[in-house]
Amino acid sequence: MKTWLVTESDLDRIALGAGILGTGGGGNAYLGKLRARERLRAGQRIEIMLPSDLHDDDHIISVGAIGAPTVGIEKIEQGAEGCRAVRAIEAATGKRATALFTDEIGGANALEPMIAAAQLGLPIVDADGMGRAFPELQMNTFFIYGATSTPGVLADEHGATVVYQNVATARRLEKLVRAGTIAMGCSASFALPPFSGAQIKRHGIRHSVSHAWRLGDAVIGARVAKRDPVGEILHREAGRILFQGKIVDVHRWTNAGFARGTVSFDGLGAFASSRLQIEIQNENLIAQLDGEVVATVPDLICIVDAETARPISTEEIRYGMRVAVIGLPASPLLRSMEALAVIGPRAFGYDFDYQPIGSYVEPQPVEMYRDLAVA
């Protein structure tokens, strides 16, 4: 079995790439990166394994942070919440985790399971359930394709765990868990029921950690080489540039628990005479160029700083920022009829159909897999 031992510089790349895959949401990956780095400096290991190396009857538990990204920045974890959530899932199911993973590679949750995995001595599977960030927990490929939604566990910084059992649907679980998260101070750890190795292989989005790493490596490599980081992303990825310009207007409001907004951009360079508008519901969902829809959820609409390609979250967006907007195609697992019913434009309340922006190219595992086999 080939595995990959994550280094501190890998964490830099994964956190940066996860920020881009967050499409404006998913929470801040920087704090998670620092906490994961502390695990490495304490002598613990973060080991990434290929989904193809899973046994069909393995038990893989997704663990991560849940709550408001703005709160997550200020309310620091006690440190072992993720471990407690995993252990409570194990106790509720009688199944021992053979590996951990994230159901959401975009944003903070790319790092969260690594922190628990380092503490528990478990590997991380190079896969996720979104290929990006989504605001609610029913919005992952496992639940979309029929995985049982409970037990789920919330864990807070005081040692409390809350075990949700026999909840009929993932959507109802989301409702109950969201209320619990708010009562815990709008930020907590959450673990999903164990998925089997067969489920991960069938419904997981493969090599998501590698994808985040590759995006981060493009940006960091370009910065070091004094090349254009945005150009380097476009060079390596199957996506395309949607816009370059300046933020000229930001409207924000809150509706049904979503941080919503409309952001307007005036074009620069090749887009000098154009205007872009992006609709936000926690993540960037819809991009309209001169009034025409050019990208929609579940495809990724990533706003990055024009110079540095630093990902810009929806909370940070403000007048005057110079940005590039990159569109990345979503996995086919997110583009099916079943998936679009949960995460397509209509599922978010828009009155038009999904319009794919291009073909998805499955990310390959990072090259290190070949060099750093440990078993």
Added chain:
Amino acid sequence: MKTWLVTESDLDRIALGAGILGTGGGGNAYLGKLRARERLRAGQRIEIMLPSDLHDDDHIISVGAIGAPTVGIEKIEQGAEGCRAVRAIEAATGKRATALFTDEIGGANALEPMIAAAQLGLPIVDADGMGRAFPELQMNTFFIYGATSTPGVLADEHGATVVYQNVATARRLEKLVRAGTIAMGCSASFALPPFSGAQIKRHGIRHSVSHAWRLGDAVIGARVAKRDPVGEILHREAGRILFQGKIVDVHRWTNAGFARGTVSFDGLGAFASSRLQIEIQNENLIAQLDGEVVATVPDLICIVDAETARPISTEEIRYGMRVAVIGLPASPLLRSMEALAVIGPRAFGYDFDYQPIGSYVEPQPVEMYRDLAVA
């Protein structure tokens, strides 16, 4: 062991008496009475046992309804929520319940455990943890005197259960469970961690079910005999009349999740030249006669219809009602320093100390215990 098999007419008495002990809150006992009656008509038994017959190592689980009383009237139970909550506590602790009981005799929760007990074939212990109703779950004698507050279980009408574990304090459990209840539609079933027979004997308020029965029997007996029901209550109880009169003003507002209000009464009869004011936070908490405090929480301030002695809940109160206000002394278990810190006037935000309205006389088990021994 002497036990008492509850009949339909007993249910009438218990529900009516529980309404009076609710001191305006605790939820509507009428619907619970109908549901308990259905259990009897289905051939199931509701059996009451004395707390003195418990073994010290028995496991007694409190189960009841939680949520907004106004919602509880409209959102009818599926029927087995209480059973599921009890079973989930048993699964989480590995302890089988030997009996059930209510931690809150006032209002709907006098009946709720009887419904689950009939279904599960378990007896009900003639004791509770409040001797009345209180709005929050940390406000019972077991938690006041240091019982472990978890695991607790919420169960909804769809079969879901939520298990709260390792929550440090009962107050924090209340916060988490309240949020879960709201997400379940403001009405759910809740079970507390098992208390031992020794705990019930030491910290339980003894013969609460009998107390409710006795109050209900006083009222129903007087009605049948064409005597004055209010007078009959005063004849049988250690309490005293606080006021007789007419509601002339009702102010309501909501603050920090409490249904709050101030009710003003103009006197009639012996109180003709006086005015009473009652402060409400879900329950009737403070009574002031002509500006002077005459009764405070935890003593019971019970508003009943002047003619029929039907208990009047805080939601029902309206201009023009003719009522009697009865004060009943609280158990010494509610009058200690530890208890007053949780349920005294200052704990509810009032700037004065508790002033006892008289001596508590422990209720005796209903006479039927002597006649209907079944084991």
